[in-house]
Amino acid sequence: MRESQLGELTVSSLGLGCMGMSQSYGVQNDEAESIATVHAAIDAGCTFIDTADVYGDGANEELVGRALAGRRDQAVLATKFGFKRAQPSDSMPNVVDGSPEYSRVALDASLRRLGVEHIDLWYLHRRDPNVPIEETVGAMAEAVQAGKVRYLGLSEVSGDTLRAAHAVHPISAVQSEWSLWTRDPETGILPTLRELGVGFVPFSPLGRGFLTGQIKSPADFEPDDMRREMPRFTGENFQKNLDLVEKVRELAAARGVTAGQLALAWLLAQGNDVAPIPGTKRRKYLAENLGAVDVELTAAELAALDAAFPPDAVAGDRYNAGGMSMVGK
Template sequence: MANVRRMKLGSQGLEVSAQGLGCMGMSTFYGPPKPDSDMIALIHHAIESGVTFLDTSDVYGPFTNEILIAKALKGGFRERVQIATKFGGVVTSDGNFQIRGDPAYVRAACEASLKRLDIDYIDLYYQHRVDTTIPIELTMGELKKLVEEGKIKYVGLSEASASTIRRAHAVHPITAVQLEWSLWARDAEEEIIPTCRELGIGIVAYSPLGQGFLSSGPKMIEEFSSNDIRKALPKFHPENVKHNKNLFEQVNAMAARKGCTPSQLALAWVLHQGNDVCPIPGTTKIENFNRNIGALSMKLTKEEMAELEAIASADAVKGDRYGDMSLTWRESNTPPLSSWKAE
């Protein structure tokens, strides 16, 4: 079993395992929910293995993933883990997705997550997506109050633009920014990651295995269930998969030479980006989890890193990360506080 090292995430004192566990796919989005008993066994196995940073959100289910984690934490596990959950994404009664960051909602969402998770405080509380109708200062003001009240320990943002990160950080220190980062999603490298590093903000990389594509390649698409959200993502459209399979094949060939799996190689690349980066690969299988933590002990040379970056060059992947890129950092600026006061 790999020795999972600890890392400081951000500059405010949060310490987590150097790799986390993304829990979303246990309950939603990647096909039907998995049996609670199996997922609780996986979470317990992760904690016993040293992976203590668990990532969830109120929108996963919605709500059912937080409830699952609450069940898994019974029996003394709470003190051993760092729970990250998120607010801001609301599934409306007609099935649409609404983003909210107004102070009253922030507080209500936090209280509801605490209740579902059955915990006294949330270690890291993220705004899941930025509400572009509300000045970020108002959202952050309420989060700051929740920190002062002891309901949350640290504040994070997900898919936030550089200017939003700066404005938020000026109200209350941001501990971590969660963003998609992998060999097939590198758009955050130009501006977002340097901004985080300038401000001493930790980086949490979600989908570090390219939603599974860097583990299994095109064959995974045949196994998608009818309600798997990945079917709608542009990178998985048939015309793009024809192109994108070249990336997987090259990573797979390099992994074979190195004596590891393609997923381990892809994860090792993220882990080698710096000691301020924590990837949170998700899985529903213990054998995949064991493979993932094996990446922590891998060493990549400068030449190997350069080879991987050449394989994953700008034209290596076709298709946007989402069908609607307005739900990403690219369009996450909020109105200035001055304009809000004047209204």
């Protein structure tokens, strides 16, 4: 396993996103298989484990905590706070609380659910428009001073927000969506990250599974799958995006790898300050994802992927209007 540098924090270049073990991609959750997947990841050197307090309304942190019992010192553990549902019945998080008071309550709750004494990388999940980022990060910095957190991160923020936060306390990483079909970070947040020496953690690096080439129809999604409500997976957008993925499948076949491995290899080639966290709840898909670490792309192959998937090629936003209103702030 390679290593990536997120500020002063060293992590495995490929991490494991755990959200899907508890929510969003279908009701068929298997705790035993999920825990076995976390263990298999750690055994393979994929030790950067990502969760959040909102995933499964805390259930995912509890699951990750059980998986790390007896193995805590082998993992770099990341979680997030601040994003929550206004009502328990809401299907998606839709409010943000970045107040210092809530940050303290949320942190203690995360530590309790995870069953750990400290969190390695603690993110603000979304910026609270009603609280100056300096106040939120100031409270997060107090958690570092108290020994409850080692490093701080932000998610889905703008360059201006990152600068203001970084002036209060060093930010080690920013998490946002980045993949062949979400290219906007390259002209958005990425230049600021590299100017400040902050790492990038791309979530959904496989386009929420679309870039694997395994999704052929909206009917492939279970009734409670969040992708049914996302613009890129609905209407005419679905077929337009499916045509793009076919180009990736062709390039992957020529290289003798899977489409997903090619997509991850493209991200891994963007620099050692990048650490994608593809999510899975099954060992067989973990093994496939880890195979991307051994795929070294040539300049010609990278150019072919850029040509097949230019930044403006994908049809549809990645969230609905409400979700998009919370990103890049």
